Amino acid sequence: MVDYPAVLVGLDFLADAKPHHRRRIIKQAIGQLPELTRESVYGLSRGDGTYEVDSILGANSNSVTLADGELHVGVFPKVARINHSCRPNAYYRFSQRRLAIEMVAYVPIEAGQEILISYIPLHLKHGERRKYLKDNWGFECRCSLCHAPESEISESEGRRRQVNEMKQTLQDARRDGYYKDAITIAGDLLQFAEWEGIPLLTPEYHDTLADLYLLKGDMANATTYARMALNGWVQFGSVDDDQLENSRRLLQGLVDAQS
Numbered sequence: 001m002v003d004y005p006a007v008l009v010g011l012d013f014l015a016d017a018k019p020h021h022r023r024r025i026i027k028q029a030i031g032q033l034p035e036l037t038r039e040s041v042y043g044l045s046r047g048d049g050t051y052e053v054d055s056i057l058g059a060n061s062n063s064v065t066l067a068d069g070e071l072h073v074g075v076f077p078k079v080a081r082i083n084h085s086c087r088p089n090a091y092y093r094f095s096q097r098r099l100a101i102e103m104v105a106y107v108p109i110e111a112g113q114e115i116l117i118s119y120i121p122l123h124l125k126h127g128e129r130r131k132y133l134k135d136n137w138g139f140e141c142r143c144s145l146c147h148a149p150e151s152e153i154s155e156s157e158g159r160r161r162q163v164n165e166m167k168q169t170l171q172d173a174r175r176d177g178y179y180k181d182a183i184t185i186a187g188d189l190l191q192f193a194e195w196e197g198i199p200l201l202t203p204e205y206h207d208t209l210a211d212l213y214l215l216k217g218d219m220a221n222a223t224t225y226a227r228m229a230l231n232g233w234v235q236f237g238s239v240d241d242d243q244l245e246n247s248r249r250l251l252q253g254l255v256d257a258q259s
Ligand SMILES: C[S@@+](CC[C@H](N)C(=O)[O-])C[C@H]1O[C@@H](n2cnc3c(N)ncnc32)[C@H](O)[C@@H]1O
Pocket: 044, 045, 046, 047, 059, 060, 061, 079, 080, 081, 082, 083, 084, 085, 137, 138, 139, 140, 141, 142, 143
């Protein structure tokens, strides 16, 4: 799914304009939208706040960085209908070239099944996630993980903690030249992500494995993983995705080196 902004406001303007000017200008901009888009913006859920425009933006905006490097806040009407989950099945990314948000499913999502994204970084702990959502979004999370039995939450916490530690150990092992150990950890990380149902971006790990095998001098495995990474980025990637380009270059370099 691709979604274009109905409203896009520079962060400088939000920070600097006098509140009543800001609200008037944004309201005027919404008023000038085509009828259907305008209705979809006014039909969005409301956050706290006395002022309509502030409460719509507060509960429904996404921060995006435009090609000029400037941070903006946008209302993307379709994305704004998607709820948060600490166990998401999709994620979104912003394409500067398309000026659009692209939704990407981590796993197959059946028709009728709810699309869920994480509004917050996934590595946060349970309590931190709840606090972040309350402080920044103003709601108590009711996702399936937050409502799971205590034992399931603590199992999930343990796995996430372990994943963070493993990522650190992997980096240390790579830096110190223990490539074989780093390769084992990268494989375990993929397995953990599957158990947790927290989709890692698998191509990222295939890229890591390609890099480690290359460092180890195992060109055959490096090429296999580079190819898997490239296939993954084609699936997950965007038109302006650097990772796809980097992956393509790595694979080409490996193929050239062996020919
Ligand atoms: C961007 S909107 C999401 C779509 C909205 N639920 C709707 O029906 O249009 C964000 C608002 O949805 C609600 N929400 C989203 N995820 C939630 C969750 N995990 N638990 C409780 N409320 C949630 C909150 O009220 C939040 O301010």
